[in-house]
Amino acid sequence: MRGDKKTRLLAKQLFKLSLVNGEVSAAQVAGVLGYLEKVQPRQPLTLLKLYHCAIAAELAKSRALVEHAGPMADSALQLIARAMTQKYRRPVTASAQRNDALLAGLRVRVGSDVYESSVAGQLAALSAAL
Numbered sequence: 001m002r003g004d005k006k007t008r009l010l011a012k013q014l015f016k017l018s019l020v021n022g023e024v025s026a027a028q029v030a031g032v033l034g035y036l037e038k039v040q041p042r043q044p045l046t047l048l049k050l051y052h053c054a055i056a057a058e059l060a061k062s063r064a065l066v067e068h069a070g071p072m073a074d075s076a077l078q079l080i081a082r083a084m085t086q087k088y089r090r091p092v093t094a095s096a097q098r099n100d101a102l103l104a105g106l107r108v109r110v111g112s113d114v115y116e117s118s119v120a121g122q123l124a125a126l127s128a129a130l
Helices: 005-017 026-039 044-060 074-088 119-129
Strands: 063-068 093-098 105-110 113-118
Touching: 005 026, 005 044, 026 044, 063 074, 074 093, 074 105
Parallel strands: 063 093
Antiparallel strands: 063 105, 105 113
């Protein structure tokens, strides 16, 4: 999915057009897709894949996926969302997902950043150190 230089550049420009005040706008994305439908650029599949990856990565920066092993209180989820909003200086929403492989603790993923405080993660780090 590398595409040639012109395709990557066009995908990057289209991505920039999709942002309003630093956030992805559904109306702008619809406009970009409508434009692509009319113009039909070369390597359309590659262009759409590159554009999709850029949009998905940007949207992931605004979501915190909180993986947990046991029960998760809504207040704890709100505290995590508030802490991530302060850390990243942009609105971050948090959603919970059960993960029995963690044993205990949490794993929080915001975009490509992962914060882990779980027993499984600590055991893995310990076994890697030995």
